[in-house]
Amino acid sequence: MRIGELARRAGVTTKAVRYYESLGLLAPTRLTNGYRDYDEHDVRLTQEIRALCHLGLPVKATRPFLECLALGHRHADDCPAALAGYRDAIDELTQRIEGLTARRAVLVAHLHEAAHRNSRFSPAKGQGHEVTG
Template sequence: MKIGELAARTGVSRRLLRYYEEQGLITPSRALNGYREYGEPHVDVVLQIKGLLDAGLPTRIIQQLLPCLDKPQEIYAPDVKPEMIATLQREQARLSQRIEFLTRNRDAIAGYLDTVLKRQSANTESRAAS
């Protein structure tokens, strides 16, 4: 498949796919005309990269992790160095803090929305009774 189809299937822009290639995260083959060609496995790899970036991991760490990722959500680790373990532990702790912060914000917004909706409902009922 060409870069446009990969972009459409993964929701990742062509420009970002070229950046992934620059960073050594994906390696397309080249057609005789020089166009990039991607196989079906690239879809899973790009989605995995996208998920790891969304989680806040930098590309340098993703590059080290990709060889350990067989399929999305299936991880094997044949040879993990202590530095990688330390880096991943720091990233995990950072993400846990971020999740806690987002959860508090979500709960605060839900409480505010609940209060606003109850008041709105009470006001509507009050007007209907008048």
């Protein structure tokens, strides 16, 4: 099948398919006229990449999942390397959440400090904002 049909069936753009190919995640055969020729396995791989990206995994991090399918497993996450990919994504999210939580705490502290310093000034009626944490 041609790239447009693969993209349509997998729910991605042709640009995404070309990107996946440039990363070595897809390896279509070439017809004598130079056109790419994709098969059902490529549809499955492309759908898997799309699904994993919707979970928040970067495209490059889908490789262990695709390799698991290439080994003949029914599910892309039946291999230890795929499970490690989930763990890595969870660890990265945890770090981001912790970083955002720390930033939020600093902002709340600055807000409370500024509000306390400015509490001696009474805001015009109807113009005050309650400070909450």
